[in-house]
Amino acid sequence: LAKTTQPISMDSYEGQEVNITCSHNNIATNDYITWYQQFPSQGPRFIIQGYKTKVTNEVASLFIPADRKSSTLSLPRVSLSDTAVYYCLVGDPLSGGYNKLIFGAGTRLAVHP
Amino acid sequence: KAGVTQTPRYLIKTRGQQVTLSCSPISGHRSVSWYQQTPGQGLQFLFEYFSETQRNKGNFPGRFSGRQFSNSRSEMNVSTLELGDSALYLCASSLKGRENTEAFFGQGTRLTVV
Numbered sequence: 001l002a003k004t005t006q007p008i009s010m011d012s013y014e015g016q017e018v019n020i021t022c023s024h025n026n027i028a029t030n031d032y033i034t035w036y037q038q039f040p041s042q043g044p045r046f047i048i049q050g051y052k053t054k055v056t057n058e059v060a061s062l063f064i065p066a067d068r069k070s071s072t073l074s075l076p077r078v079s080l081s082d083t084a085v086y087y088c089l090v091g092d093p094l095s096g097g098y099n100k101l102i103f104g105a106g107t108r109l110a111v112h113p
Numbered sequence: 114k115a116g117v118t119q120t121p122r123y124l125i126k127t128r129g130q131q132v133t134l135s136c137s138p139i140s141g142h143r144s145v146s147w148y149q150q151t152p153g154q155g156l157q158f159l160f161e162y163f164s165e166t167q168r169n170k171g172n173f174p175g176r177f178s179g180r181q182f183s184n185s186r187s188e189m190n191v192s193t194l195e196l197g198d199s200a201l202y203l204c205a206s207s208l209k210g211r212e213n214t215e216a217f218f219g220q221g222t223r224l225t226v227v
Binding site for chain 2: 034041042043044045046049087100101102103104105106
């Protein structure tokens with residue numbers, strides 16, 4: 001499974017757009033990129049998943065450049081409730097990679113009033 | 114539909130004892146994975162079961178074991194508890210276990226070893 005690197009922490013203010021970048025230089029051809037969100041004392045929650053270009057859902061957007069060596073999670077107009085740890089994961093679903101999730105340290109996002 | 118249910122939510126045990134944690138996956142999900150989360154080590158993969166068979170195992174000692182029943186419910190057991198086993202234990206289920214699907218996590222069991 002490819003190793004990922006994310007900033008340890010980020011600060012933002014309510015209403016701003018937050019972009020969290022994840023580096024995965026050794027991503028393999030069959031790997032997908034997935035982001036999870038975790039609040040204290042709760043299990044992680046799936047946010048978004050993608051393979052290339054751009055993916056958007058009701059919560060976030062995921063931007064993946066052509067070389068796929070990095071990805072950016074974009075959270076539009078954050079609120080205080082978006083304060084959480086965000087994890088970037090890379091894995092090949094066809095090899096069972098999504099049943100053996102390897103979490104890094106994640107990015108601790110703090111949203112301020 | 115009901116989410117992943119873990120019981121109990123909180124547990125206090127003494128060193129040397131053993132403990133069994135339970136996880137009920139989302140109905141229809143056949144893959145169940147277990148994770149340990151501590152402040153120092155973060156989220157670490159323990160093992161994964163699919164159709165009652167352990168498919169993947171993390172780097173944990175043999176004191177950590179698990180099993181899955183025919184209804185996909187899973188249990189994990191930790192024997193001879195150590196203080197360092199104090200952690201949040203999380204269970205996750207997914208639909209097919211091999212395709213591009215998300216994992217759904219439970220609320221976790223907070224284990225404290227004293």
